[in-house]
Amino acid sequence: MKPTAKQVAHAAGVSLSAVSRAFAPDGSLDPDKKKRILALAHAMGYVSPARRTAEAIARNTITLVTGDLLNPFYPMVLDMLARQLQAVGRQLLVYALPGGVGVDAVTDQILAARPSGIIVTSAQLTSRMTRACHQHRIRVVLMNRIQRDIRIPAVTCDNYGGGRDAAALLLSRGRQRIGFVAGLADTSTHTERARGFRDMLNEAGQSPYLQADGAFSYQAAHTAVSEMIAGQRQPDALFCCNDIMALGAIDAVKARGMRPGEDIAIVGFDDIPMAAWGAYRLSTIRQPVETMVRETVNLLLDEADTPPEEGGLRIVPGKLIIRASA
Amino acid sequence: MKPTAKQVAHAAGVSLSAVSRAFAPDGSLDPDKKKRILALAHAMGYVSPARRTAEAIARNTITLVTGDLLNPFYPMVLDMLARQLQAVGRQLLVYALPGGVGVDAVTDQILAARPSGIIVTSAQLTSRMTRACHQHRIRVVLMNRIQRDIRIPAVTCDNYGGGRDAAALLLSRGRQRIGFVAGLADTSTHTERARGFRDMLNEAGQSPYLQADGAFSYQAAHTAVSEMIAGQRQPDALFCCNDIMALGAIDAVKARGMRPGEDIAIVGFDDIPMAAWGAYRLSTIRQPVETMVRETVNLLLDEADTPPEEGGLRIVPGKLIIRASA
DNA sequence: TACCGTGGTGAAATTCTTTCAAGGATCGCG
DNA sequence: CGCGATCCTTGAAAGAATTTCACCACGGTA
Incomplete structure (x- = not known):
């Protein structure tokens, strides 16, 4: 049966009032005693009525x-x-x-x-x-x-599958030097998408050409991709782990005077509203939100x-x- | 003094239990009587203890x-x-x-x-x-x-002041045919910004050259501005009531082969993150969020x-x- | 030492909830 | 139409929890 305050009081060797006060927010009670009562009540499975209604709400x-x-x-x-x-x-x-x-x-x-x-x-x-x-x-x-x-x-x-699809799309476009813009390594969205992407590439006898660290943010991706394409090795495609990074990548590519979709193909992941905007027209994997x-x-x-x-x-x-x- | 359930019961001519049940979520009680009790309790300023703790939480x-x-x-x-x-x-x-x-x-x-x-x-x-x-x-x-x-x-x-500032900026750029992309008429953000914009224009001896209805959305603004610039009268500047509409306007302008900032100057309002993105570089009024x-x-x-x-x-x-x- | 004021405490009063048993209505079935 | 069976409503009473009250112990102060 449901334990009552009286039983708790008896078990703790205090008065019923003490138990009541232990649960009241401003009960005047010796801190030690209060702690003891609360611990005992918890052990006995007693919940104060106030707490009960709180839980109900x-x-x-x-x-x-x-x-x-x-x-x-x-x-x-x-x-x-x-x-x-x-x-x-x-x-x-x-x-x-x-x-x-x-x-x-x-x-x-x-x-x-x-x-x-x-x-x-x-x-x-x-x-x-x-x-x-x-x-x-x-x-x-x-x-x-x-x-x-x-x-x-x-x-x-299906992040793994999406990663594969993205890679497959870029391969089907005949791209040979496909780079990857990473998110944050400790997230499953990153690791799964990356794994799918990598697997698909491997199956086609390729491997990621370059990698940039975009930290799932526009700014970081913009910076990272700018540096990447300013380097010696030029990717001809990029798979970005999510859309904002892809948008950052597109802007970075444009800023260097190259054409996204032609000089560098870009694929994102999510399909946020901005992906459809005229300035970007981003190919991406839509998550069915x-x-x-x-x-x-x-x-x-x-x-x-x-x-x-x-x-x-x-x-x-x-x-x-x-x-x-x- | 705080009224008690007993007093309510007495006043309503019912038993104490009835009052208690009236406040319980699953109390079995005649609906009419329940309503009467609740009304009376409310009138007397009685609040059930459960309700009291609920409010506290x-x-x-x-x-x-x-x-x-x-x-x-x-x-x-x-x-x-x-x-x-x-x-x-x-x-x-x-x-x-x-x-x-x-x-x-x-x-x-x-x-x-x-x-x-x-x-x-x-x-x-x-x-x-x-x-x-x-x-x-x-x-x-x-x-x-x-x-x-x-x-x-x-x-x-300060939407009114912001509207003025936007207009002032466009005027200072020597623009002569300044259009307006409206939000939703029943919002104060729209009316105040529009009023400030209009007032400033009037003080400079101008008035809004054209108006498009952007309904505070990218899509609507894109469509409306596309139609506007496809028409006979060409604006040389646009004040958009908020940033997403401004971004839609920019894309519409670009889609027609014109250059935002040169052929058509565009100002937004809000300063959302995308306003700073490379594809847009939107001048805007920043709201101090x-x-x-x-x-x-x-x-x-x-x-x-x-x-x-x-x-x-x-x-x-x-x-x-x-x-x-x- | 006497005299507050303060805070902890249990008993008891108060307040509210829940149980219980008594009507009373409704419905199915012969 | 009559007869249970069942369910809902309801007040009285029992039970549970909170609050009040009086008391006590313990400082600090004159």
Whole structure:
């Protein structure tokens, strides 16, 4: 049976009032005693009624942990997510992490809100957070990310396949010196796309001609590609790990007086709105954002407790969009 | 003195249990009676304890109502806001409204969460919502928006001054046939910028040469400007009501084989990241996002209850950024 | 030493929720 | 039409948690 405050009080050898005060935010109580009571209550599985209602309220909020809202791909996701959750009456809490910050920095803040689910599109999950979420029965879904070291459901585009498609497109255009503009090495979006790209190239008897480090940002990619094409070895094509980097690459190529799509073919990944803009006309792999968000929401809200090993990983295919840049 | 459930029960002529059940989410109670009790309780100023704790929990969340996350200006705001709120331990709830939808559609959902404050960057506020918020002591701040019909604190860039600056820049470049690319007529960002632009032109003895309807979107602006410059009357400059429209205009101009900044000078408004990109080099009025967000947060969190008439309106100046397009 | 003021504490009062059992309505079935 | 069976509603009463109150111990101060 559900333990009551009285039982906790008895077990701790204090009065009922003391237990009540231990859970009140401004209860006047000896700190040591308070800590002891809280620990005991936790061990006995007692939850204060205030906490219970709090959890009931929070039950319909979903927390999104994202970084890098300046990459237009994430606003697309956020927009879609907000609409879909709104439609089913859920609330959306947003955490934007400054670049390079791990989730751990805000783990406590996030958990304090007791959301019913968490979507992580950026930052590395730590096993500490995973454990805490499991303990509180908070579902976590990785989106646009995979983490091999932790068993968590994840929804992602077929990054490996997309990498292959991109390489295949460039090969089909007869390109011989295909370079690669890298994102951040510790992300699955980077590693998978890179792997697919590399594999396809290898199968065609080629290998990446050059590599530049674009750090998933326009500026870094612009700089890196500028330096690359100012060097001795000239690539005749570039696969950029995402679209903003591809746009930076295109501008760098143009700035040097070369023509994207002719002198240097360029392929991106994501299909952000700007990829279709007249100045770029970027060929890219479109991520099916709506489908991905829907899958994520399903995983999160599914009433049935899907066993983690089964509902593990959903990979949705991307789609090659051919415009002028390759 | 604070009314108790017993008093409400007595006043309503029902038992204490009935009152308790009226507030429970799944209380079995005659709907009519429930409504009567709730109305009476409200009139007497009674709040159920569950509701009280709920309010205490929600006290540290701020709701952002935004539209159009596909205009990169809003992700900038969102990003900044998320960081600033995170830093002070507040939560950020996000509502993204589909274009054209009024707040009323989600008013109930928003109010149900009982945030301590609401920031509205899009959509028209209705007096109904304003009244409801006032009643629940939820602060509302308009950001990047002004509404003359409702007395609410607002933070906005000096849109009028920015419009003047844009016009002044184009005039100083010796332009004679200055066109205007409009946003949406029912927004203060549009009307204020347009007014400033017009006033400045008039003072120089000119008036807008042509007008196109860009609806604050890249696509619409691209189409509208394409049509405009395909017509008989050729503008030699364009002031676009925001940056994405300006980028659409630039691409339209280029597509017709003309050179932005030379054949047609173009000025935007916002200074979104893409404005600095190599393909555009857009001259624009920069909105000081960080300052605006800080002001907004201050208004929202300020402990002292600033009288609404005094703390009314904060207008922060924009800054003219000159690049290649004008 | 006497005299506050402060903060911790349990008993008891208060307040709210939940259970329980008693009607009363509705519905299916003979 | 009659007869249960079932479900919903409801107040009384029991139970749970919070808050008040009085008390006590412990400084600091005159």
